[in-house]
Every structure is written in structure tokens, then in C-alpha cells.
Amino acid sequence: MIRQFGRQQISAMMLTTAAMLAFAGPASASTVATTLPAIFPTPVSMTSGQGTITLGRSVVLVAAPGTDPATTALVRTILTSAGVETIATARRVPAAPDRPHIVIGGSDSALVRDALALGKAVPDTQAEGYTIASVAIGDSGVITLAGHDADGLFHAAQTFRQLVKRAAVPALVIRDHPAMPIRGTIEGFYGAPWTMTDRTRHLDFLGSMKANTYVYSPKDDPFARDRWREAYPAATLSSLGTLVATARRNHIDFVYAVSPGPSICFSDPADAQSLERKFEALRSIGVRSFYVALDDIEYAKWNCDKDKAAFGASGPEAAGVAQARLLNAVQTYLLAEDPNSRPLIMVPTEYYDAKETPYKAALRKHLDPRVVVQWTGTDVVPPAISIPDAKAATKAFGRKTLLWDNYPVNDYATTTGRLLLAPYAKREAGLSGELTGILSNPMNQEAPSRPAVAGVIAFAWNDTGYDAERTWHAAAADLADGDPRATDALLTFFDTQHMAPTFGSQPWQEQAPQLKATLDSVREAIAGEDASARATAIAELAERADAFAGAPDVIRSGTVDPGFAAQSRPWLDAMQLWGRALQLTAAGLDAANTGSAAATRYFAEASRLAAQAAAIQSTPGATRFGGPIKIADGVLDRFVADAPTLFAAQR
Structure with a gap:
């Protein structure tokens, strides 16, 4: 995908990177910085400590008496998914653990409170609340998951699932509970x-x-x-x-x-x-x-x-x-x-x-x-x-x-x-x-x-x-199973469906803001007198069009949740055709910029594909109101239609 390195684009890249930290797979230990991870939903409080804990292939699970067996099993599954091969059990935490110890249970348990104290953590006392404390000890450490109640412990496990997707869990304390019941x-x-x-x-x-x-x-x-x-x-x-x-x-x-x-x-x-x-x-x-x-x-x-x-x-x-x-x-x-x-x-x-x-x-x-x-x-x-x-x-x-x-x-x-x-x-x-x-x-x-x-x-x-944007990016990364290329493809697709209508005539969210910014910059460059800027803008449009046209195949490649690809099928079909129309539009603008007669042919083919894309219908019976599929409507269709006139208007 083409990147324009203005302030808005750099901000978007940083947000994507932050979202990846929460959902991307493990990297090598040497590349992981000891920074606080991005957790979604955002915890009420998260503070950093000193050092990190690498899970490795073997850990010890210490479950307090009375801990919900289903949550214990969930933590085991999370550890296995993180690459842990051996999960031993124990009733207490030794003074000098030889490998990571994972302590789980209710915060009313003395065992759990003692483990939290290692990280100087105080249990959260709100309904559905939880506390996570990770403490590096020598070459190992202790990670404690404490729930105020059974729901809180389950929520702690969900946060733990995000934490262990990093190669090393940083020393930290998370205290968290929901704002709304x-x-x-x-x-x-x-x-x-x-x-x-x-x-x-x-x-x-x-x-x-x-x-x-x-x-x-x-x-x-x-x-x-x-x-x-x-x-x-x-x-x-x-x-x-x-x-x-x-x-x-x-x-x-x-x-x-x-x-x-x-x-x-x-x-x-x-x-x-x-x-x-x-x-x-x-x-x-x-x-x-x-x-x-x-x-x-x-x-x-x-x-x-x-x-x-x-x-x-x-x-x-x-x-x-x-x-x-x-x-x-x-x-x-x-x-x-x-x-x-x-x-x-x-x-x-x-x-x-x-x-x-x-x-x-x-x-x-x-x-x-x-x-x-x-x-x-x-x-x-x-x-x-x-x-x-x-x-x-x-x-x-x-x-x-x-x-x-x-x-x-x-x-x-x-x-x-x-x-x-x-x-x-x-x-x-x-x-x-x-x-x-x-x-x-x-x-x-x-x-x-x-x-x-x-x-x-x-x-x-x-x-x-x-944070709406960061959560949105994280949701894309989650659907993409942490794959950066698939995440970018999803965000490109999301942008084509950005409009949020109301019962009135005015939507409460605008359509395709990222694509519109790109197309507006092309219009401005063509209308300007800087030939170099004009050529650069058209070249960048061609790159953007390639990414746009290729996004549906990336989404369908198997990395993204299969249910998402299946239920989005007609939209992905239409997006691919619109992407090809945008590629031909970029080629037509390039030809027009160099005075080539091929511009007319490119624009005509783009118009034909655009009409074909606009005719694709929603899946019969899938929604209450069926009809033509909309892809960045009012933005992309208008640009493809206007493109043949952009150079004619200035000559």
C-alpha cells in the first residue's frame, strides 16, 4: 500500500504498529523492547516495572484452591498457543523460581495475594475487576492473574492472552475493571x-x-x-x-x-x-x-x-x-x-x-x-x-x-x-x-x-x-490473526465502508476518508503547475490502486477470519472490480499527462468496469433491504467519472 508521509499518515502508521503489538505473533527476543503493550479494551491502570519474562518451553501453573477449572483450562490453552510445551503444576511459588510461574485465582486467596505482593500490586476490588502483576526474578519470574470474582479472573485471562503474544512479557501491574455493568x-x-x-x-x-x-x-x-x-x-x-x-x-x-x-x-x-x-x-x-x-x-x-x-x-x-x-x-x-x-x-x-x-x-x-x-x-x-x-x-x-x-x-x-x-x-x-x-x-x-x-x-x-482509531486498527489485526499485510488489506476495505447513515439524509460518519484524501491530492496536483508533483501524485495513485485492487485477494487468502471473507463476498467482488477501474484510471491519467492517445482507451475501460462493479447486488435475503453494493460511493465513483476531464479542463 502506498504511504504518504504527512502528519496524518505517520499517525496512522503509528496506530497500526501499536495495534500490532497487541495481536501480532511472537518476534525474536532480541527485537522486543521493554515497553508497555497495547491492550484492548484499554485497562484502567497499567504501570511498568523492571525487566521482562520470557515464557520459553516450560512453565509452572499455580492455581489457588477454588479456582474455576474452566478458566484454568483457558490459561493452559493460552500458554500452549504461546509455544509453551510443558506445563507443570505446583501449590506454591518458590523463593527462586527456575522457570516462569503463572499464579491464578481469586484475589481473596492468600496464595494469590502473596504473589501480587511480589510486584507490590494491590487487588482490584470492583465487580468483574482483575489485577495482573508480572515480576522478573533472576532469569525467570512470576505472573499473577487475580480476579475479584470469577468473571474478573476470566477477564484477566483474556488480557493475558494478549500479553503472551509478545516474545517477552514486560514486568508490569494492570488493575482493571469495567466502567459499565x-x-x-x-x-x-x-x-x-x-x-x-x-x-x-x-x-x-x-x-x-x-x-x-x-x-x-x-x-x-x-x-x-x-x-x-x-x-x-x-x-x-x-x-x-x-x-x-x-x-x-x-x-x-x-x-x-x-x-x-x-x-x-x-x-x-x-x-x-x-x-x-x-x-x-x-x-x-x-x-x-x-x-x-x-x-x-x-x-x-x-x-x-x-x-x-x-x-x-x-x-x-x-x-x-x-x-x-x-x-x-x-x-x-x-x-x-x-x-x-x-x-x-x-x-x-x-x-x-x-x-x-x-x-x-x-x-x-x-x-x-x-x-x-x-x-x-x-x-x-x-x-x-x-x-x-x-x-x-x-x-x-x-x-x-x-x-x-x-x-x-x-x-x-x-x-x-x-x-x-x-x-x-x-x-x-x-x-x-x-x-x-x-x-x-x-x-x-x-x-x-x-x-x-x-x-x-x-x-x-x-x-x-x-481510543476509537486504535481500537479499530486492533480489531482489524485481530480478524487478520496478527498478519500485517492482511491487516492493511482489511483497513483498506474498511475505508470503503466508512459511511454510517442515519434515518435522515446526512450520515454521522463520512465515506472513505483515507481514499478521499489520496484522490483529492491527485486532483490538486493535476490542477497545479508543478509537473513533477503531478507525475509523482499519479504514480502514487497507481500504487494505491494496486493495493486497493489486491486487497480482496489478501482478505480471501485464508489469514483473515473465513467468516468475514464469506459474509463480505459481494463487497469484495465489487471492490476488486472498482480496484481494476482505479488502476486503469491511474494509467489513463499517466497517459494524459504525457500526451498519449492511449488515455481515451484506458478511461473507457475504467468506465466499463465501474459500471460492472456498480451492478453487483447484495446476497439475496441476507439483509432486510437488498440492492446494489456500495464501495466508497460518492468518492471513488466520482473520481473515476471525473478523471477523463481533469486534463481537458486545464488545456
């Missing part, structure tokens, strides 16, 4: 739901990112919406049970959501019993958290005459009262079944903005304060969310809300033909003080959702330490 995704989109395989992979991804919540709420699951009163087929229930077990293994709270709003009779005891039966069936496969979705329904009329008799004439206020009564009954039922159950979650019919309305006032007055309310921000797809916005929502609903962030979901008309791959941005640091958490609504395409979802989770973990 709820972090994850809600499969809440319209169109083709994810497959069970997609969900399994997504739960593994969520676990690796220290998320803790997944809400099962696909709009097109008939047994969760249109046919919500009916029992799931045995095979489907069994598959969901397997998914629940996967979530538990990843320390993810599997939340089952039902959407009875289109047909429920709020005052009918039979419908309340139908909800309870539905939840009992899910409880039988291990689900312990539940959700009632009342979004995208009509509240100007009742579904039954009983509701008119019970609540009066239909309308927003009456709907709020009826919904609150039902939800309160469900919350009471859940507590009766399990006093330790998590609070019920609901999404209201008025789920966006924070304007005072009769509906919101009714919910605020009548809804059990234990029930968690979701809110999508200032709009269905908000261009930004500020602390004052969240404070207004807290006031409107009478409690801190759980943000349902409709990014990167692509199930609405203005997303037709798009993947949404821009960084997660324009959410104000400090929102953790006014939200109970954030759930991202992802795309129909699971693996391509991860770059944005990684940002959502990283922001929810540490909003004040969140």
Missing part, C-alpha cells in the same frame, strides 16, 4: 437472523473482548414475536441450550427476549401465563435473564376489548400504564422463581429521544424501579450521544437507561448495499456515569460486525480511556 450486543435486527454457528463464534468473540451480555432477540424468529405464545420445537430449544452453555463458558449473560407487543392482551391472565410458560421453557435450558421488547408496535389501539375495559381509551398514556402492569407482574414472577435473578429488561414503545411525553411519564410513575429500560439515544440512529442526552433520558424514564446503540446494524433503507465498518465514535467519554451499559445492535453479517462491536465494548469497558 452491562456490555455486549443485542441480536435485534430485521432480516435473516444469524445462524447458530454465527452466534457461537460471536459469543467467543464477546468473551475475548470482556463483554458480559448477549440478548437473543432476532425480529424474524417467529416463536419470539409473531407466534410468541407457542412453544419452541424441541430441536430449536436444544440448539438454544447449546448456545446458552457457550455463553456461560465465555462469562456472557444470555438474555432471552420475547416480543409480544403486536398481539398481546395486557389485561388477560392467559397471556401473562403464556409469557411465564415461555420463560419456563427457556429456564429449563439454563437461561436466567429475560427481556420483554415492546418496540415497533402500535399503541394507538388495543389488541383486545379487555384492555379498553381495564385501561380506558387507547393512547400513549394508557399504553404506558398497561405495559408497566404487565412488566411488574413479570418482574415479580421472576423473583419468585429465583430471588437472585437479574432484573427484567424492557425496551419501550417510545425508545428514542428523551422528550417528556404522557407515555414516558406513565412508565416513570408505574414501572417497577428494578426493571431496566433500554433507550436508543436522541434518535433511532443517533449521530452522537452526549452526557446531557443521557441525563435527559435518566430524567425521562426515572432511572439510568441501558443504551441500545443502533450501530453497526444495517437493516434500514439508507444502509442498502452497505456494510458499516467505521470505528465506533461520537459517544462522549463519561457516559458511564449516566448509563447502566451499552448493547450494540450488529449487522446481519456477524463477522463484519466485529470491528464496530469491538469499539462499542471497549468504550463500555473504559469510556474515558477509549
Whole structure:
């Protein structure tokens, strides 16, 4: 890929390098500097010590009594993946370890506290918190993973997974815990739901990112919406049970959501019993958290005459009262079944903005304060969310809300033909003080959702330490399994899908900013009088076009997550054709610059390929709205169309 060494480009290169440190494979010991690594999500605190610890081929694992066996097994897997061949066990740490000792367990264990003391580390005391202390001792050392609770120890293991991808682990102390108690995704989109395989992979991804919540709420699951009163087929229930077990293994709270709003009779005891039966069936496969979705329904009329008799004439206020009564009954039922159950979650019919309305006032007055309310921000797809916005929502609903962030979901008309791959941005640091958490609504395409979802989770973990660009680069490196060439190819592709639409006419993130900067510089050079600068700009464009055209093959080569390549297939097909069109456009500009008659032929062929690329359609049925694939639209297509006139305009 061509590099232009301006300030912005150098900054981008530095960010890519920083991301690589977290995800790239081991280098030789002689090349590893004793610097602090890049960890994602960004820890609350990370301080360096003296020296490094090289794992080598043999380590000793010291697990404190009562340590979760599954997390112990995970640490073993991480060590094996890092090249460790022999993992011995011991009950304590010797005064002079002859090889690296890895101590794991709860921070309430004396063994773990003594190990932390070697690095003068104090245990983190927050829910889901953890502490990692690595101390170099002679030619060896001790690395301690201490969890405040079982979730915290699991999160410590995920950070350890990143640490050991360096050839040597630096002496350091990490104290870390999440800023928001709820972090994850809600499969809440319209169109083709994810497959069970997609969900399994997504739960593994969520676990690796220290998320803790997944809400099962696909709009097109008939047994969760249109046919919500009916029992799931045995095979489907069994598959969901397997998914629940996967979530538990990843320390993810599997939340089952039902959407009875289109047909429920709020005052009918039979419908309340139908909800309870539905939840009992899910409880039988291990689900312990539940959700009632009342979004995208009509509240100007009742579904039954009983509701008119019970609540009066239909309308927003009456709907709020009826919904609150039902939800309160469900919350009471859940507590009766399990006093330790998590609070019920609901999404209201008025789920966006924070304007005072009769509906919101009714919910605020009548809804059990234990029930968690979701809110999508200032709009269905908000261009930004500020602390004052969240404070207004807290006031409107009478409690801190759980943000349902409709990014990167692509199930609405203005997303037709798009993947949404821009960084997660324009959410104000400090929102953790006014939200109970954030759930991202992802795309129909699971693996391509991860770059944005990684940002959502990283922001929810540490909003004040969140860096959108660095997290975005790290997500690309993770998808590329640390391969630098594949990471660059992914970032080139991400740039073509950078636009983030809203329900309005103006997107909240711009399209293809990196490519646009390159093409704008070519336009400026051609319009200028410096012949040397003009030739250089065209030559650099040709190099950029080669990288652009080659990126799809790199992404498909097997290094990048295969699910990403498969689910992005039509976009990669279109990108390759657009890349060839850009190559021919660069050749045409070069010919025009030297006065060659071949320019016309190059431009004509570029136009033909551009038309062919623009005709590629999205996968039928994959998304709610199908249509032509968009690749850097408004940037690349305009440049290819304008290129034949750039020289004509100055002669």
C-alpha cells in the first residue's frame, strides 16, 4: 500500500504498529523492547516495572484452591498457543523460581495475594475487576492473574492472552475493571437472523473482548414475536441450550427476549401465563435473564376489548400504564422463581429521544424501579450521544437507561448495499456515569460486525480511556490473526465502508476518508503547475490502486477470519472490480499527462468496469433491504467519472 508521509499518515502508521503489538505473533527476543503493550479494551491502570519474562518451553501453573477449572483450562490453552510445551503444576511459588510461574485465582486467596505482593500490586476490588502483576526474578519470574470474582479472573485471562503474544512479557501491574455493568450486543435486527454457528463464534468473540451480555432477540424468529405464545420445537430449544452453555463458558449473560407487543392482551391472565410458560421453557435450558421488547408496535389501539375495559381509551398514556402492569407482574414472577435473578429488561414503545411525553411519564410513575429500560439515544440512529442526552433520558424514564446503540446494524433503507465498518465514535467519554451499559445492535453479517462491536465494548469497558482509531486498527489485526499485510488489506476495505447513515439524509460518519484524501491530492496536483508533483501524485495513485485492487485477494487468502471473507463476498467482488477501474484510471491519467492517445482507451475501460462493479447486488435475503453494493460511493465513483476531464479542463 502506498504511504504518504504527512502528519496524518505517520499517525496512522503509528496506530497500526501499536495495534500490532497487541495481536501480532511472537518476534525474536532480541527485537522486543521493554515497553508497555497495547491492550484492548484499554485497562484502567497499567504501570511498568523492571525487566521482562520470557515464557520459553516450560512453565509452572499455580492455581489457588477454588479456582474455576474452566478458566484454568483457558490459561493452559493460552500458554500452549504461546509455544509453551510443558506445563507443570505446583501449590506454591518458590523463593527462586527456575522457570516462569503463572499464579491464578481469586484475589481473596492468600496464595494469590502473596504473589501480587511480589510486584507490590494491590487487588482490584470492583465487580468483574482483575489485577495482573508480572515480576522478573533472576532469569525467570512470576505472573499473577487475580480476579475479584470469577468473571474478573476470566477477564484477566483474556488480557493475558494478549500479553503472551509478545516474545517477552514486560514486568508490569494492570488493575482493571469495567466502567459499565452491562456490555455486549443485542441480536435485534430485521432480516435473516444469524445462524447458530454465527452466534457461537460471536459469543467467543464477546468473551475475548470482556463483554458480559448477549440478548437473543432476532425480529424474524417467529416463536419470539409473531407466534410468541407457542412453544419452541424441541430441536430449536436444544440448539438454544447449546448456545446458552457457550455463553456461560465465555462469562456472557444470555438474555432471552420475547416480543409480544403486536398481539398481546395486557389485561388477560392467559397471556401473562403464556409469557411465564415461555420463560419456563427457556429456564429449563439454563437461561436466567429475560427481556420483554415492546418496540415497533402500535399503541394507538388495543389488541383486545379487555384492555379498553381495564385501561380506558387507547393512547400513549394508557399504553404506558398497561405495559408497566404487565412488566411488574413479570418482574415479580421472576423473583419468585429465583430471588437472585437479574432484573427484567424492557425496551419501550417510545425508545428514542428523551422528550417528556404522557407515555414516558406513565412508565416513570408505574414501572417497577428494578426493571431496566433500554433507550436508543436522541434518535433511532443517533449521530452522537452526549452526557446531557443521557441525563435527559435518566430524567425521562426515572432511572439510568441501558443504551441500545443502533450501530453497526444495517437493516434500514439508507444502509442498502452497505456494510458499516467505521470505528465506533461520537459517544462522549463519561457516559458511564449516566448509563447502566451499552448493547450494540450488529449487522446481519456477524463477522463484519466485529470491528464496530469491538469499539462499542471497549468504550463500555473504559469510556474515558477509549481510543476509537486504535481500537479499530486492533480489531482489524485481530480478524487478520496478527498478519500485517492482511491487516492493511482489511483497513483498506474498511475505508470503503466508512459511511454510517442515519434515518435522515446526512450520515454521522463520512465515506472513505483515507481514499478521499489520496484522490483529492491527485486532483490538486493535476490542477497545479508543478509537473513533477503531478507525475509523482499519479504514480502514487497507481500504487494505491494496486493495493486497493489486491486487497480482496489478501482478505480471501485464508489469514483473515473465513467468516468475514464469506459474509463480505459481494463487497469484495465489487471492490476488486472498482480496484481494476482505479488502476486503469491511474494509467489513463499517466497517459494524459504525457500526451498519449492511449488515455481515451484506458478511461473507457475504467468506465466499463465501474459500471460492472456498480451492478453487483447484495446476497439475496441476507439483509432486510437488498440492492446494489456500495464501495466508497460518492468518492471513488466520482473520481473515476471525473478523471477523463481533469486534463481537458486545464488545456
